[in-house]
Amino acid sequence: MKTLFELKQNLVTIGQQLQKTEGELSQKAVDPSASMEDIKTLQKTKEDLKARFDVIKEQHDKLEAEQQAELEAKAKAGSLGISNENDPKQKAVKAKAELFSATMANKPVPVEVFQVLGDDSSTKGGKFLPKTVASDIISEPLVKNQLRELSTFTSITNLEIPKINFTLDDDDFIADKETAKELKATGDLVTFGRNKFKVYAGISETVLQGTHANLVSHVEGALQSGVAAKERKVAFATSPKTGEEHMSFYSTQNNIKKVEGDDLYQAIRKAIADLHEDYRENAVVVMRYQDYSDIIEKLANGNATLYSVQPEQILGKRVVFSDAAIDPIVGNFAYSHFNYDIGTTLYERDKDVKTGIEQFVVTAWFDHQIKLKSAFRIVKVTPTP
Known part of the structure; x- marks a missing residue:
């Protein structure tokens, strides 16, 4: 069951799609050139969206009415010492520790633990990871995905959004012809x-028997780092796995425009200039630190003061370093969007027979979409012969 906040978001999203379909249907109905097949298709789409909207609204109203009952149920968690904890953060830590410990011991997780962690009271948790734990796993990783500070991140099931957040009544409002062609084509x-993936958190007996804080910190840290590493891997993959091609900036499927230059400094400057001004204003350069050091070494030519200058002053745009960026990427990363389906995040236990270490395993689903390829450029160096 989704959280009340997620249901509200979904209501807004479906409502906008329904409103758009109704508008298109009204236009087709008065257009003599429109075929009855087109009109019937729009009518069917409208009916489907209306049915989905009604289902989500029913879930929203039911959950809202159940909140008081859930609060009362949480008050019964005294046997675990959870309800007696006044600090909400400590209460969550205790509940998470109980979840991890029970799972590793192959014991059922108490209902009140799921309730404290925000799970639905009617399902009693089932095999799904509680919302609090699932949300925390995709935040603040120890292993860093530099795109976390640039890209958009959401956790909405069946997300569908427009590539451009606004439209005008004039179809020619898009000044960038590359964007116009892309929207027409796609x-x-x-x-x-x-897209399914698994993350493993190894737990030794010492950690499992340690304090709640240490257990939770260890497991969440490992899971967060695994998630961040997966995000970074798919976004910068030079040879993406089958089914993950659309997630990589470098994939031939996305075919992001390449801008070449005699050296890296010239190529990056040309790539920034090649972006349409709509994207150039908020453009960022993502590149390897080693590549930036080579640029500085060449530009400095023995002048040590250049090494203390901010990268933004050298390249003209904010620079973010990532060793995964084999070729520098320039663009507006608001059009890079990661979405997680945390409503179906599963957890289980496993054992590494080679080391004897127990594993807390999370199976998650996510997707990375480059909403507009026109908003990015890939930098390539092609020295003049």
Whole structure:
């Protein structure tokens, strides 16, 4: 069951799609050139969206009415010492520790633990990871994915959003011709899929028997780092796995425009200039630190003072370093979007027979969509012979 906040978000999203379809249907109905097949298709789409809207609204109203009952149920968690904890953060830590410990011991997780962690009271947790734990896993990783500070991150099931957040009544309002061609070729909506992956957190007996804080910190830290590493890997993959091609900036499927220059400094400056001004204003350069050091060494030519200058002053745009960026990427990373389906995040236990270490395993689903390829450029160096 989704959280009340997620249901509200979904209501807004479906409502906007329904409103758009109704508008298109009204236009087709008065257009003599429109075929009855087109009108019937729009009518069917409208009916489907209305049905989905009604289902979500029913879930929203039911959950809202159950909140008081859930609060009373949480008060019964005294046997675990959870309800007696006044600090909400400490209460969550105790509940998470109980979840991890019970799972590793192959014991059922108490209902009140799921309730404290925000799970639905009617399902009693089932095999799904509680919302609090799932949300925390995709935040603040120890292993850093530099795109976390640049890209958009959401956790909405079946997310579908427009590539451009606004439209005008004049179809020619898009000044960038590359963007106009892209929208014409691929449509104006982005639909997020569900790509499965697993993250393993190894837990030794010492950690498992330690304090709640240490257990939770260890498991969440390992899971967060695994998630961040997966995000970074798919976004910068030079040879993406089958089914993950659309997630990589470097994939031939996305075919992001390449800008070449005699050296890296010249190529990056040319790539920034090649972006349309709509994207150039908020453009960022993502590149390897080693590549930036080579640029500085060449530009400095023995002048040590250049090494203390901020990268933004050298290249003209904010610079973010990532060793995964084999070729520098320039663009507006607001059009890079990661979405997680945390409503179906599963957890289980496993054992590494080679080391004897127990594993807390999370199976998650996510997707990375480059909403507009026109908003990015890949930098390549092609020295003049």
